[in-house]
Amino acid sequence: AQSVTQPDIHITVSEGASLELRCNYSYGATPYLFWYVQSPGQGLQLLLKYFSGDTLVQGIKGFEAEFKRSQSSFNLRKPSVHWSDAAEYFCAVVLHGSGNTGKLIFGQGTTLQVKP
């Protein structure tokens, strides 16, 4: 079945350290992939997305992600984390094909905690 998996439920990093959040997908065709961030009690904000073309995608707030077809991954990275980055991060994939109507399906989410 088509799905997206975030292996890390909770990650803690020190402020100023680099960050990588993992995302793996299971999908037969070229996936459309997204990373969203959610602060407590809030909606979702788009960080970046991949449709096609350049596999290294730049997003907002200094985030980037790399699509690796051979590894079925779309990991999110940031070279230097700020305390304000503490939040919940979701990887998502769009399901295509008959009956799917472009549904956006989410991974389990990764909670990022930033230590001072």
Next chain:
Amino acid sequence: GAVVSQHPSWVICKSGTSVKIECRSLDFQATTMFWYRQFPKQSLMLMATSNEGSKATYEQGVEKDKFLINHASLTLSTLTVTSAHPEDSSFYICSARSPDRGFRMVIYYGYTFGSGTRLTVV
């Protein structure tokens, strides 16, 4: 950019009553909207896909008669929780799909989310 407004932000209602949540696309037309439910510390679970002018498509396990979805215009979709019970208490989020860009005869879509509604049933 695309903006989606969701109201109310929070609502408290008594068991047995109905609650309506609105989701509006402010600066674009959304033929397709999605409704999600999120429990504390968990991911977003898709409840249904709302298409303008037609019946919503519900995910497996979602009660159609309890969660009524109406998408009467290109900018408004509503979710009505009928005969609410405490177990319906949750965070509900809507999303509207909008064309992002086209490339080689393919249209790619973006998904913009509302700010969510915290429903508490007492």
